[in-house]
Amino acid sequence: MKIYGDLKSGNCLKVKWVCDALASPYQWVAVDTMKGDTRTPEFLALNPAGQVPVVVLDDGRPLAQSNAIIRYLARDSDLLPRDPYLAARMDEWLFWEQYSHEPYIAVCRYQMLYLGKPAAARDPAKVERGHAALALMDRHLADSRFLVGPDCSLADVALLAYSRVAPEGGFALDGYPAVRRWIADAERALGVAPLA
Numbered sequence: 752m753k754i755y756g757d758l759k760s761g762n763c764l765k766v767k768w769v770c771d772a773l774a775s776p777y778q779w780v781a782v783d784t785m786k787g788d789t790r791t792p793e794f795l796a797l798n799p800a801g802q803v804p805v806v807v808l809d810d811g812r813p814l815a816q817s818n819a820i821i822r823y824l825a826r827d828s829d830l831l832p833r834d835p836y837l838a839a840r841m842d843e844w845l846f847w848e849q850y851s852h853e854p855y856i857a858v859c860r861y862q863m864l865y866l867g868k869p870a871a872a873r874d875p876a877k878v879e880r881g882h883a884a885l886a887l888m889d890r891h892l893a894d895s896r897f898l899v900g901p902d903c904s905l906a907d908v909a910l911l912a913y914s915r916v917a918p919e920g921g922f923a924l925d926g927y928p929a930v931r932r933w934i935a936d937a938e939r940a941l942g943v944a945p946l947a
């Protein structure tokens with residue numbers, strides 16, 4: 752399998768982390784989104800949305816959207832709860848991540864890390880929604896080791912991606928002790944090296 756991705760992108764790291772945790776072999780194809788690599792005809796044939804991550808399965812079929820990819824790759828693993836209700840609770844977090852977390856925290860991080868803008872240039876509405884997302888997670892994680900009960904699941908993979916690097920988007924994690932505790936636990940469970 753090939754993974755087309757950018758190692759600075761949380762969405763792409765989700766896919767790498769799942770493959771590494773499951774010891775699934777892959778070839779990493781580095782894509783530079785800032786240099787137009789996602790706008791070539793070859794890339795658009797894989798994903799018309801022009802975004803990474805994309806995987807190309809061994810039989811040649813492509814698949815995009817980070818959370819769809821990790822759900823497919825982890826389908827027979829303990830990262831996906833076998834109980835249908837718990838799997839649906841996991842899906843709640845996956846959808847929430849894409850609509851209520853990533854658009855604020857990842858986008859602010861993009862502006863600072865990729866575009867070199869100062870924290871003060873961030874859209875205040877995005878900052879407010881990003882903090883609301885972290886606060887919601889902190890309340891939930893105060894009573895729960897992982898996002899869906901006692902075991903690490905894809906919900907933790909998806910939310911770890913941009914929560915651990917939230918400070919790079921100007922979101923200090925000092926006020927979110929349960930999130931900080933959970934980041935360490937999720938990194939350990941997934942075999943992800945903590946940030947220096």
Ligand SMILES: N[C@@H](CCC(=O)N[C@@H](CS)C(=O)NCC(=O)O)C(=O)O
Nearest residue numbers: 760762784801802803804816817818
């Ligand atoms: N919802 C998508 C978002 C993917 C996405 O935003 N990818 C960014 C990198 S993190 C990208 O490829 N940006 C380049 C572009 O949009 O041209 C997912 O979860 O995979």
